[in-house]
Amino acid sequence: MPVEFSERHARKVRLADDCDPTTLRLSPTEGYLLSRIDGQTTWGELRQMGALPPDAVDACIEDWAKEGVVVIDGTGGMERSKAAEAPKRVRSNGAIGDLPSLDEGLDLSLEIQEELLAFAGLLDKPYHEVLGVSKDADAREIKKAYFGLSKRFHPDRYFRRNTGAFEGLIETCFKRLLEAYELLSDPNTRAEVQRTEAAAPASAPSEAVGKPKKPLTSIEARKRLRQRVGQLSGHKRVVQDRKRKAKSFFEAGMTAFREERWLEASGSVRLAIAFDPDNQAYRESFADVQRKAHEERSKVLLKQANGAYEMRDLKDAYKLFNDAVHFRPFDAELAHRTANLAFSVENDLKRAKELAQQAVELEPDVGEYRRTLAQIFEEAGMDANARREYEAALRIDPKDKEAKAGLRKL
Amino acid sequence: MSRVIGIDLGTTNSCVAILENGQPAVIPNSGGYKTTPSMFAITQDGKRLVGHLAKRQAVTNSKATVHGAKRLIGRRFDSPEVEHSRELCPYDIVEGPNEDARIEIGGKNFTCPEISAFILREMRRVAEEYLGEPVQEAVITVPAYFNDAQRQCTKDAGKIAGLEVLRIINEPTAAAMAYGFNRTGEEKIAIYDLGGGTFDISILEMSDGVIEVLATAGNTFLGGEDFDRRIVSHLVDAFREAEGIDLTQDAMALQRLKDAAEKAKCDLSQRETVEINLPFIASDDEGPRHLSMEVPRETLERLVDDIVRGTLKTVDQCLQDANVGVGDIDQVILVGGQSRMPLVQQAVADHFGKRPHKGVNPDEVVAIGAAIQGEALVSEDDNMLLLDVTPLSLGIATFGGHFAKLIERNTTVPVCKSHIFTTTRDNQSAVKIRVLQGEGDIAQDNDLLGEFVLGGIRPARKGEPEIDVSFDIDANGIVSVAARDTATGKEQSITVNATGTLSDDEIQNIIEEQELYEVALKE
Structure with missing residues (x-):
């Protein structure tokens, strides 16, 4: 089976940092493809997902790369360095630079991302609004608000998680929260804060204390912030929007399911869940859809694997069989066959042993599987285990010559 | 994913703990003891011993048995503490190439982080044996008064011991975490920590798993x-x-x-x-x-009555710093071996008007708190949050050799503070920003962390230019300082790196050497 594989297909593809997938118009299959882009999967792997023909995958990724939706590893040097600097643009002294966009590829749920963005929108407001308390809140209320918000916005909550462009924002949020708490919990500074805020209600909070400074944020950054805040003040609308999108993905998925286009169905339902994670109905359907999709996927893999095997391209065949095992964990025959390949082609004894054991567990009464496992044990120098399996094989078929020979050798 | 252990690296004893099925547990060593002596020795025939094994032979081999290395870690050879230890310790303390104190035993020169690493490696081994899996990550505790260099050296020791140190936290804070674990409601607590060599008092406030340090005070020469x-x-x-x-x-x-x-x-x-x-x-x-x-x-x-009274004066000072009355304290927790003394317990009870909390073991509570913080960092749930603080004040040197503090000690991190400074001469075109850390009012009494020059200031009368100096401490404790001329927008900045007494290369060499030794031991 000829496999078209160029250098670019070895590259990993990831979503651009400022890409908001919710703003794209995609067909369900395109959506599925996009949902599989996680920064770890290579272009080549994406081509083999099966939802779209490989050529169509190429076309999609080329277009998306041009539009800046995705970044192809090793080609997006400029954009990457920009992304790496992104946290720094959120200036530490409280100035809010460009706000990050929602990003499903991060280790932060979209809810938290939205919460952070919503909170960032408050950072420009008077201190009591940052803390979410009334102007005349007492010390206890202020402390309670500060502790409660700290639990959500302290950077330690996101320790070592991939927070991408949100990293700087989280820190800025907490610092401003701390500033608000410190200034409002001290009666002296609080009086001053209130005087200043009354005099210039629109001024940035940092100007409230100390000597006058020029505004901390650029006009451009503020404009973007306004836009963002505008969007978030319609938070409900955003949520409804997402739910509507999720529903259309789900319906497309169910149609695909009825028409037995399993892979497409699985992709669409997965996307529906991504847009509306709280919907239990979607999650329940997903299990069924996924099982079907796995069957379908393994069918494709097995076909490719057998093709490669016939072409004597054993290394590829092994890889494909190995993938197929993942989708057909109940298939003893397949596990056994793959074990043999792991043993003979790759000499990967560990994997071979796992696979052979899987086969034996699934079908304990097949002598051949026992014998294979015994041979692998023997090769690995685990003689006692090898003997046990040879004996088991002979109990099943007392005439098994190879097992007899193996036992004699031990 | 491997588990995070909490280690209380003590002056005399060390303790390791972990969270098991959501419950903190102290891990006993192979001898069944929950604490391990912080001792390291080299025998006549070149064997390296740690913990109880080292302690058992200490009397007959005092010259080659190290105890109390924590008193020396991160300190300069010419500091009074090192001088004090040189008088008391039977082993040889010598000056290292970086003006640090090193220990010479068995004909070999050891750095203090190296010695501490032997203890940490032993604690790691105790945990690994118990868990039956490799341990790579730890939270380690240090006294609240430890400065940057001492903390960095402790971190280096962890690295040498093959541990990734997720955080260094203060011992009293750890004790508070152990107390606050799974506790709801609002409380103000006092941690009275009287150990072998030092006394520490911390006032903390906790509410539904969030812990805030209000103040700490202490005496490093009292214990x-x-x-x-x-x-x-x-x-x-x-x-x-x-x-x-x-x-x-x-x-x-x-x-x-x-x-x-x-x-x-x-x-x-x-x-x-x-x-x-x-x-x-x-x-x-x-x-x-x-x-x-x-x-x-x-x-x-009768002999020690004045010492105990003295600690109570420090307690009052700390309460004042925290802006908390003695009657506002809901719970007093005793930490450190010396707090077992009935006189101490009585004095503390009388002072606060309530009996100290009985539910914690003063030898184990710190390690447990460290394990809880480790788990709080890596786990997804949000049961516990420590609002950690910076241990020492930060600021810049100003005209006349004064120290202007921008971030006071015990300020919650991450934090950012700024202040406007100005020139002291007419037509001054540049200012030098000297970044200092410490508690002294005079610049030279504090540690210099770094310095830089902001130039290109427009000619003006003295006092007219506005230089906005901002200090920033991020969540990992990294300090960066920026100075900006508000008229021109010109800016200069530095990131201050905490330095221990060892370079990265030296640490790498020590790791390799210890690994070689590990292999040799197994043969």
Whole structure:
């Protein structure tokens, strides 16, 4: 089976940092493809997902790369360095630079991302609004608000998680929260804060204390912030929007399911869940859809694997069989066959042993599987285990010559 | 994913804990003990021993047995603490190439982080044996007064021991975390930590798992050893009166007195009186002399009463810093071995008007708190959050050699603070920003962390330009400082890197050497 594989297909593809997938118009299959882009999967792997023909995958990724939706590893040097600097643009002294966009590829749920963005929108407001308390809140209320918000916005909550462009924002949020708490919990500074805020209600909070400074944020950054805040003040609308999108993905998925286009169905339902994670109905359907999709996927893999095997391209065949095992964990025959390949082609004894054991567990009464496992044990120098399996094989078929020979050798 | 352990790396004993099925547990070593002596030794035939094994042979091999390395870690060789240890320790303390204190035993020169690493590696091994899996990550505790260099050296020790140190946290804070674990409601608590060499008091506030440090105070030269010294001089005086012999002239006798005093002190926490017997403590023309003396608890209490009162003064100062009245404290927690003394417990109870909390073991609570913080960092749930603080004040040197603090110690991190400074001469075109850390009012009493120059200031009368200096501490404790001329927008900045006494290369070399040794041990 000829496999078209160029250098670019070895590259990993990831979503651009400022890409908001919710703003794209995609067909369900395109959506599925996009949902599989996680920064770890290579272009080549994406081509083999099966939802779209490989050529169509190429076309999609080329277009998306041009539009800046995705970044192809090793080609997006400029954009990457920009992304790496992104946290720094959120200036530490409280100035809010460009706000990050929602990003499903991060280790932060979209809810938290939205919460952070919503909170960032408050950072420009008077201190009591940052803390979410009334102007005349007492010390206890202020402390309670500060502790409660700290639990959500302290950077330690996101320790070592991939927070991408949100990293700087989280820190800025907490610092401003701390500033608000410190200034409002001290009666002296609080009086001053209130005087200043009354005099210039629109001024940035940092100007409230100390000597006058020029505004901390650029006009451009503020404009973007306004836009963002505008969007978030319609938070409900955003949520409804997402739910509507999720529903259309789900319906497309169910149609695909009825028409037995399993892979497409699985992709669409997965996307529906991504847009509306709280919907239990979607999650329940997903299990069924996924099982079907796995069957379908393994069918494709097995076909490719057998093709490669016939072409004597054993290394590829092994890889494909190995993938197929993942989708057909109940298939003893397949596990056994793959074990043999792991043993003979790759000499990967560990994997071979796992696979052979899987086969034996699934079908304990097949002598051949026992014998294979015994041979692998023997090769690995685990003689006692090898003997046990040879004996088991002979109990099943007392005439098994190879097992007899193996036992004699031990 | 491997588990995160909490290690209380103590001056005399160390302890390791972990969260198991959501419950904190102290891990006993192979001997069944929940704490392990912080001791390292090299035997005559070159064997390296750690913990109980090292302690057991300490009397016969005192010259090659290291204890109390924590007192030396991260300190300059010429500091008073090191000088003090040189007088007391039987092993050799020598000056290292970076003006650091090093320890020479068994014909080999060891850095302090290296010695601490032996202890940490042992604690790691104890945890690994218990868990049956490799351990790679840890939270380690240090005293609240430890400065940047001492913290960095402790981190380096962790690295040498093959551990990724997720955080270094303060011992009293860890104790508070252990207390606050799974506790709801609002409380203000005081942690009274009287250890072997130091005294610390911290006031914290907690509410539904969030812990905030309000204030800490302490005395780095006050601890259980002062109690020992009082007993020793009491014995010396009594012996001089009875026998006319001054025991302070004899180093060997002094060491025996010291050991006996420590033991008597511990025994007196359980018993009303102890007898100290030191046969052949001295001799003169008339033959050998023996010391035999009864010490009632009352005598000890009279001897150390002023020390205990002294700690209460520090407590009041700390309460004042925290802006909290003594009656506002809901719970008092005792930490450190010396807090077992009945007099201490009574004095603290009287002072706060309530009995200290009984639910924690003063030897284990710190390690447990460290394990809880480790879990809080890596886990997804949000049960516990420590609002950690910066241990020392940060600021810049100003005109006349003063120290202007921008971030006071005990400020919650991450944090950012700024202040406007100006020029001191007409037409001054540049300012030098010298970044300092410490508590002194005079610039030179503090540690210089780094410096830089902001130039290109437009000619103006003195006092007119506005230089906005901002300090930033991120969640990992990294400090960066920026200065901006508000007129021109010109900006200069530096990131201050905490430096221990070891370079990365040195650490790597030590790791490789210890690994070689590990292999050799297994053969």
